[in-house]
Amino acid sequence: MTKVPVMAHLVAGYTSPEISLEAARGLAAGGVSYFEVQFPFSDPSADGKAIQTACAAVLSGGWRVDDGFAFVETLRSEFPGIPVFVMTYANLAYKIGISAFVERSFRSGVSGLIIPDLPFDADEGLAAACDAKGIACVPVAAPSMTESRIASLAALRRPYVYAALRSGITGSSTSIDDGTLAFLSSLKASESRILGGFGIRSGDQSGALAPAVHAVVAGSVFVDIIREKSGEGGEAVRLAVQAKAAELSNPVQR
Amino acid sequence: MSIHRYFDRFGGAYVAEVLRRPLEELDEAFAAAMADRAFLAELDTLRADFIGRPTPLLHAANASRENGGAQIYIKMEGLAHTGAHKINNAIAQALLAKRMGKTRIIAETGAGQHGLATASACARLGLECTVYMGEVDVRRQQPNVAAMELYGATVVPVLSGSRTLKDAINEAMRDWAASFADTHYLIGSALGPAPFPDMVRTFQSVIGLETEAQAAEKGLKIDALVACVGGGSNAIGFFSPFIDRASPRLIGAEAGGVGPATGENAVRMTGTAASDGIIHGYKSRFLVDSDGQVAETRSISAGLDYPGIGPQLAALGESGRIEFTGISDSDALDAVKFFARTEGVIFALESAHAGAAALAEAGKLPKDAVVIVNMSGRGDKDIFITSPVFRPVQWRDFLKAELERLESGMDIHVFGGKK
Numbered sequence: 001m002t003k004v005p006v007m008a009h010l011v012a013g014y015t016s017p018e019i020s021l022e023a024a025r026g027l028a029a030g031g032v033s034y035f036e037v038q039f040p041f042s043d044p045s046a047d048g049k050a051i052q053t054a055c056a057a058v059l060s061g062g063w064r065v066d067d068g069f070a071f072v073e074t075l076r077s078e079f080p081g082i083p084v085f086v087m088t089y090a091n092l093a094y095k096i097g098i099s100a101f102v103e104r105s106f107r108s109g110v111s112g113l114i115i116p117d118l119p120f121d122a123d124e125g126l127a128a129a130c131d132a133k134g135i136a137c138v139p140v141a142a143p144s145m146t147e148s149r150i151a152s153l154a155a156l157r158r159p160y161v162y163a164a165l166r167s168g169i170t171g172s173s174t175s176i177d178d179g180t181l182a183f184l185s186s187l188k189a190s191e192s193r194i195l196g197g198f199g200i201r202s203g204d205q206s207g208a209l210a211p212a213v214h215a216v217v218a219g220s221v222f223v224d225i226i227r228e229k230s231g232e233g234g235e236a237v238r239l240a241v242q243a244k245a246a247e248l249s250n251p252v253q254r
Numbered sequence: 255m256s257i258h259r260y261f262d263r264f265g266g267a268y269v270a271e272v273l274r275r276p277l278e279e280l281d282e283a284f285a286a287a288m289a290d291r292a293f294l295a296e297l298d299t300l301r302a303d304f305i306g307r308p309t310p311l312l313h314a315a316n317a318s319r320e321n322g323g324a325q326i327y328i329k330m331e332g333l334a335h336t337g338a339h340k341i342n343n344a345i346a347q348a349l350l351a352k353r354m355g356k357t358r359i360i361a362e363t364g365a366g367q368h369g370l371a372t373a374s375a376c377a378r379l380g381l382e383c384t385v386y387m388g389e390v391d392v393r394r395q396q397p398n399v400a401a402m403e404l405y406g407a408t409v410v411p412v413l414s415g416s417r418t419l420k421d422a423i424n425e426a427m428r429d430w431a432a433s434f435a436d437t438h439y440l441i442g443s444a445l446g447p448a449p450f451p452d453m454v455r456t457f458q459s460v461i462g463l464e465t466e467a468q469a470a471e472k473g474l475k476i477d478a479l480v481a482c483v484g485g486g487s488n489a490i491g492f493f494s495p496f497i498d499r500a501s502p503r504l505i506g507a508e509a510g511g512v513g514p515a516t517g518e519n520a521v522r523m524t525g526t527a528a529s530d531g532i533i534h535g536y537k538s539r540f541l542v543d544s545d546g547q548v549a550e551t552r553s554i555s556a557g558l559d560y561p562g563i564g565p566q567l568a569a570l571g572e573s574g575r576i577e578f579t580g581i582s583d584s585d586a587l588d589a590v591k592f593f594a595r596t597e598g599v600i601f602a603l604e605s606a607h608a609g610a611a612a613l614a615e616a617g618k619l620p621k622d623a624v625v626i627v628n629m630s631g632r633g634d635k636d637i638f639i640t641s642p643v644f645r646p647v648q649w650r651d652f653l654k655a656e657l658e659r660l661e662s663g664m665d666i667h668v669f670g671g672k673k
Contacts, residue, residue, distance in 0.1 A: 042548040043420060043533055043534065045534065048428070091547075092545060095531065095545060116271065117532065117535065119274065122268060139271075141271055144434075145271060146278075
């Protein structure tokens with residue numbers, strides 16, 4: 001099987017600035033195609049327990065939005081070939097102003113913004129600000145959307161759409177069934193590149209999903225590895241993350 | 255139907271796409287139910303026979319005399335079944351959920367009054383019930399936790415974040431995102447994404463409508479209405495019939511906590527700490543830091559320490575229709591003692607913030623003026639907080655004795671020791 005493009009999710013600063021950079025190195029060595037860097041928010045209501053706990057830990061260490069952009073800049077300089085998307089919640093952008101946040105993202109080399117609580121039809125000007133700077137504003141789609149709402153989203157012809165593959169929140173297992181594939185195929189009308197994720201933990205899953213998406217998104221699986229291995233140091237984190245990234249990017253053909 | 259509804263610049267439905275569909279379904283079901291006479295008739299019956307409405311409007315003659323100003327009246331919402339105004343909304347939303355074919359209810363609670371009301375409503379209507387409650391609130395509101403469990407609800411202590419109401423809301427939203435096919439999220443305050451602020455106000459407006467009718471019956475011309483404001487469900491329901499009129503004055507009492515510094519209180523409409531934000535699915539005023547992270551808040555009242563405020567109240571505060579004031583923990587405690595001694599009525603700590611604001615306001619007005627305070631709940635549940643303050647030695651001795659009795663294996667139901 002050919003290589004599966006993987007968008008790997010990282011919580012900025014987790015479990016420390018050094019560890020999160022080592023994790024990024026592991027992801028890069030494992031062959032991921034995109035970084036999705038989450039800027040921790042105090043109330044990440046769309047995230048599951050693993051990511052929520054990670055965000056809380058980072059924030060209790062005094063993490064600031066400035067640290068998040070500094071991390072992005074480091075990734076851009078060390079891995080210029082891997083685009084960085086930033087995922088966060090509305091209030092971090094809203095606080096300094098949507099345009100200012102997009103401007104700041106542009107200066108740090110961010111390729112795309114994923115803000116799930118700014119839905120595409122109430123985005124406070126996020127898409128327009130992103131368009132002005134050449135940054136991808138990535139709307140989130142869910143299987144519970146009505147056909148007409150999917151059509152409205154598709155009509156916007158955004159460069160990417162983030163497809164949440166099941167109801168619920170990140171972190172639990174997801175099965176790739178006919179319903180999943182039907183939902184993804186309905187999104188294809190958007191002609192957007194589909195980033196599909198939520199609960200992807202194994203090469204089997206990424207291999208099954210790959211034909212239906214532009215890239216497979218995986219998050220909690222890496223957060224769990226980082227949490228488990230961080231006590232053993234940066235190298236242990238890097239190697240473990242690398243192995244999982246390689247598994248997801250190069251699923252064994254069955 | 256669009257669920258983007260605003261109160262000036264506040265409100266809206268800023269939710270992850272996964273929660274969009276259940277909000278739209280709810281919006282449609284709410285509109286249909288409110289146009290259905292059978293639903294409204296069943297709700298009226300529950301209001302009368304289950305909640306015990308109308309609640310009385312008490313002339314606090316002794317308190318007024320001693321305070322030395324306007325005549326204070328108390329809308330005795332604490333006499334509603336389960337001890338607070340929360341039941342008005344809980345029974346109505348639970349009935350709506352049942353009409354929608356849902357079999358399970360989830361709720362979040364701070365002081366526990368909303369959780370208690372929801373658990374009771376679910377027991378009455380035969381619905382399964384899970385209540386998320388911050389661990390800190392579980393500890394300080396034990397009497398309500400015990401009662402919720404007695405009603406058959408599962409109380410889930412939330413260990414994340416500040417372990418208070420805001421974290422319980424996050425947890426409930428997560429649950430709902432995965433469970434909305436058979437589950438209704440029964441939000442307890444007039445906040446969250448549309449249509450919740452409209453729905454909660456509608457179900458709570460029974461307080462204001464009754465107050466208006468009772469005042470007319472007594473021949474009172476109301477000068478001011480006073481209510482406490484956490485999320486603000488009792489306040490918006492109490493004020494609701496009067497919002498579009500020039501009078502009476504509407505006064506909202508926020509938690510002034512222990513001081514004016516950030517982290518020492520929960521005032522969103524006075525002071526300089528709060529700013530516009532988008533959190534928990536709606537746009538309003540929130541206590542956040544310079545990055546936009548939700549700030550820690552503080553109040554002796556578990557029901558008033560939420561960092562945000564209902565969007566319609568925020569809009570009415572900015573337009574000047576509602577005047578806001580911050581009441582300190584100690585003034586609230588004084589108000590509990592004052593009304594207990596003068597009127598034989600124990601305010602909940604939340605409601606006592608309104609009581610303190612009403613005393614201050616009435617003190618500035620002539621004797622023939624009328625101030626009505628909404629006692630949103632009664633203070634039975636707060637005994638574990640107020641007793642250590644009001645009677646520390648006796649309370650310590652009581653707890654010690656109870657613990658010894660429990661640990662020694664004595665039958666605590668038999669006075670004097672083992673059977």
